[in-house]
Amino acid sequence: MNEQGARILIVDDEPQIRKLLKVTLHAHQYTIHEAAGGEEGVRQASLIHPDLIVLDLGLPDMSGMEVLRRIREWSSVPVIVLTAKDREEDKILALDSGADDYVTKPFGMGELVARIRVALRHVAKSANEPILKIGELTLDLAQRIVELNGERIKLTPTEYDLLKILASNAGRVVTQRQLLQQVWGSNHSESESHYLRVYIGHLRKKLEEDSTQPKFIVTEPGIGYRFLSRD
Amino acid sequence: MGKSLWTPWWSYASITLLISLMTAILHPFILEVDLVNIALIYLFPVLISSVFWGFRPAIYSAIVAVLAFDFFFVPPELSFTVEDLRYLISFGVYLAVAVLISSLAARLKQQLLYSKQKEAQTASLYALSSQMSALTDIHALLDNVSRHVSQNIGAESVIYLPDDRNKLVLTHRSDDLSDWGKSEAEAVIAILTFEDGEAAGYGSNILRYSQGYYLPLKTEDRIYGVLALNMKELKSGLTAEQYQMLEAIGGLAASAIARVKLAEEAKIAHLSAESERLRTAILDSVSHELRTPLAAIIGSSTSLIESDHLFTSEDRMELLTTIRDGALRMNRLVINLLSMVQLESGMLRLRNNWCDVEDLIGVTLAQVKDFQEHRTLRVHLPENTPMVIGDEVLLEQMLVNIVSNAIKYSPDYSDIDIKVSVDSDNLRISVFDQGIGLSEDEYVRIFEKFYRASATKQVTGTGLGLAICQGIAELHGGSISGRRNEPQGTVMIITLPLKKRHEMYTIPEEKEQDEYE
Numbered sequence: 001m002n003e004q005g006a007r008i009l010i011v012d013d014e015p016q017i018r019k020l021l022k023v024t025l026h027a028h029q030y031t032i033h034e035a036a037g038g039e040e041g042v043r044q045a046s047l048i049h050p051d052l053i054v055l056d057l058g059l060p061d062m063s064g065m066e067v068l069r070r071i072r073e074w075s076s077v078p079v080i081v082l083t084a085k086d087r088e089e090d091k092i093l094a095l096d097s098g099a100d101d102y103v104t105k106p107f108g109m110g111e112l113v114a115r116i117r118v119a120l121r122h123v124a125k126s127a128n129e130p131i132l133k134i135g136e137l138t139l140d141l142a143q144r145i146v147e148l149n150g151e152r153i154k155l156t157p158t159e160y161d162l163l164k165i166l167a168s169n170a171g172r173v174v175t176q177r178q179l180l181q182q183v184w185g186s187n188h189s190e191s192e193s194h195y196l197r198v199y200i201g202h203l204r205k206k207l208e209e210d211s212t213q214p215k216f217i218v219t220e221p222g223i224g225y226r227f228l229s230r231d
Numbered sequence: 232m233g234k235s236l237w238t239p240w241w242s243y244a245s246i247t248l249l250i251s252l253m254t255a256i257l258h259p260f261i262l263e264v265d266l267v268n269i270a271l272i273y274l275f276p277v278l279i280s281s282v283f284w285g286f287r288p289a290i291y292s293a294i295v296a297v298l299a300f301d302f303f304f305v306p307p308e309l310s311f312t313v314e315d316l317r318y319l320i321s322f323g324v325y326l327a328v329a330v331l332i333s334s335l336a337a338r339l340k341q342q343l344l345y346s347k348q349k350e351a352q353t354a355s356l357y358a359l360s361s362q363m364s365a366l367t368d369i370h371a372l373l374d375n376v377s378r379h380v381s382q383n384i385g386a387e388s389v390i391y392l393p394d395d396r397n398k399l400v401l402t403h404r405s406d407d408l409s410d411w412g413k414s415e416a417e418a419v420i421a422i423l424t425f426e427d428g429e430a431a432g433y434g435s436n437i438l439r440y441s442q443g444y445y446l447p448l449k450t451e452d453r454i455y456g457v458l459a460l461n462m463k464e465l466k467s468g469l470t471a472e473q474y475q476m477l478e479a480i481g482g483l484a485a486s487a488i489a490r491v492k493l494a495e496e497a498k499i500a501h502l503s504a505e506s507e508r509l510r511t512a513i514l515d516s517v518s519h520e521l522r523t524p525l526a527a528i529i530g531s532s533t534s535l536i537e538s539d540h541l542f543t544s545e546d547r548m549e550l551l552t553t554i555r556d557g558a559l560r561m562n563r564l565v566i567n568l569l570s571m572v573q574l575e576s577g578m579l580r581l582r583n584n585w586c587d588v589e590d591l592i593g594v595t596l597a598q599v600k601d602f603q604e605h606r607t608l609r610v611h612l613p614e615n616t617p618m619v620i621g622d623e624v625l626l627e628q629m630l631v632n633i634v635s636n637a638i639k640y641s642p643d644y645s646d647i648d649i650k651v652s653v654d655s656d657n658l659r660i661s662v663f664d665q666g667i668g669l670s671e672d673e674y675v676r677i678f679e680k681f682y683r684a685s686a687t688k689q690v691t692g693t694g695l696g697l698a699i700c701q702g703i704a705e706l707h708g709g710s711i712s713g714r715r716n717e718p719q720g721t722v723m724i725i726t727l728p729l730k731k732r733h734e735m736y737t738i739p740e741e742k743e744q745d746e747y748e
């Protein structure tokens with residue numbers, strides 16, 4: 001799919017926000033469709049088959065979560081949710097229910113555009129690329145080899161699994177629950193969330209020059225982790 | 232008193248024995264001693280019995296003494312016949328003296344008894360009043376009163392107090408199992424007593440045949456409630472002393488209730504003064520903190536809209552940056568206000584997750600990167616820093632606030648050090664800056680809402696940040712404090728509790744592998 005000219009559906013009840021998004025995203029060469037409420041959003045999504053949806057979670061007629069659920073029943077279109085700062089739980093719930101990423105209001109447009117790009121690119125990418133290259137880091141998924149600046153990095157199986165999930169979602173946030181489920185195959189137990197932090201710490205020690213100023217794996221407090229994409 | 236009237240039989244026996252003994256001892260001296268003296272000696276048992284046993288034994292002993300004197304001493308001896316009739320007058324005088332002495336002695340004794348009782352009552356009231364003056368809780372106070380009533384009167388008691396709408400309700404019962412006092416009839420008499428301010432019920436002038444006795448708890452100017460006694464068990468009724476005692480307890484209870492009420496009212500008055508002060512502070516701070524950025528935003532954007540052609544692209548960028556910064560500042564204020572409200576209302580649900588301190592610091596550094604300018608931020612972490620339990624988002628907010636302050640109040644190109652230290656119970660994050668130092672007492676006051684140290688007045692801020700930090704630290708069972716940094720600047724120290732070592736999880740061993748397949 002071509003990133004340029006992608007069709008984006010904006011579902012937000014605030015005309016000011018819609019106007020802002022419309023003008024800015026249009027300037028970035030996207031085609032914009034608007035919906036002022038949840039019902040209309042679901043209908044538009046089924047009618048115009050957008051390439052991406054920007055969804056405000058705080059809608060008056062139907063909760064954003066409900067909109068997300070209805071769309072996810074038949075479509076895997078990338079959805080970026082807009083939330084308020086103090087609704088951490090909503091963010092996690094939305095992400096775990098199939099939203100691709102989130103942006104907290106008030107947001108800088110640069111941030112939103114970056115999230116949109118990553119989400120669109122992620123869809124465009126074929127699922128089984130054997131080699132991931134992100135900046136100086138190379139992951140050979142077939143041979144389970146990790147290289148940083150051409151040098152081999154030795155990882156334990158758990159570290160490797162974590163890195164693989166994060167890197168193949170480069171630029172996108174991965175929630176703690178998603179990581180726990182995919183690496184430990186379990187639901188959220190306290191000991192495992194403890195391990196998760198320890199292993200992320202280990203990974204950073206092996207990959208980062210300064211683990212208090214990470215360049216690869218950044219923490220989204222309360223949500224999860226994001227592997228920074230290079231562009 | 233009933234006791235003194237009905238002196239036991241042995242007092243009469245002792246009197247009889249004493250007089251017989253005296254007679255036996257005195258009889259041999261009948262010729263040497265004048266009869267008048269002997270008669271006077273016979274007053275002695277009368278005196279003793281009136282002092283020790285009271286009126287009746289005294290009369291008894293007078294009669295026995297007269298008889299013994301007559302029989303053994305007055306001629307003809309060993310006969311009740313009297314030769315000289317003048318002796319009959321002597322007997323009369325003798326009896327009269329005996330009666331007088333014994334009644335005087337008996338009255339003395341009664342007074343002694345009475346003052347002893349008074350003393351006991353006073354002691355008991357004193358105990359009650361000193362106990363009550365120490366009580367600030369109304370229920371403990373009522374409990375004390377009813378315990379005293381049952382100790383001194385021996386009756387079950389209930390207390391009615393007016394509620395917020397001045398409606399009398401049953402507030403306390405001495406016996407939780409009893410239903411007495413709950414019924415409509417009892418409540419009606421209680422209300423009557425409350426309104427009239429006069430005792431009512433059993434034995435009083437109003438409704439004297441009802442089962443309960445109702446006493447208003449009143450001070451000179453106000454009635455505070457009603458003390459009611461269930462008189463069912465007290466068949467004999469109350470004595471005058473018991474009524475007095477009740478009155479006294481009632482008075483004490485009333486003044487104690489008045490004191491507690493006054494204390495409560497004073498507290499409320501203090502609180503409302505405090506909230507008034509806070510409201511003013513909020514208004515001042517918020518209006519200033521909102522208006523300044525708003526003025527910048529409105530000013531810059533209107534110039535851009537109205538006179539776009541006048542500006543160079545550099546000017547335009549300058550104005551746009553002003554708009555952005557103003558909006559960001561307003562955003563910070565809104566976040567701070569919301570956090571404060573959430574913290575104060577107790578609405579905040581603390582998530583208890585494992586938090587990696589290194590990670591928290593990393594996130595914080597990323598957050599402040601844009602405005603640290605040329606200050607150097609250094610992190611000193613011990614090997615294997617343990618994790619803390621807490622809410623990552625809140626802990627991050629706290630740390631960002633502290634580090635932002637360090638940046639805000641210290642000169643550009645200075646150093647800021649973030650040091651983490653660990654002992655067996657706590658983890659400490661200390662942030663050292665080389666900026667404005669404060670005086671000793673200001674390091675306590677900076678955690679108050681809307682307080683801003685005088686040295687920091689020229690830097691914008693709401694005075695909320697540190698209050699929020701303290702709230703967050705306390706929510707995590709930790710604390711936060713500040714002190715001067717030597718030679719200059721400030722150190723802020725966050726202390727967070729650590730889980731015991733055995734509660735931490737050990738990571739399963741894993742080998743690094745060269746070949747995975």
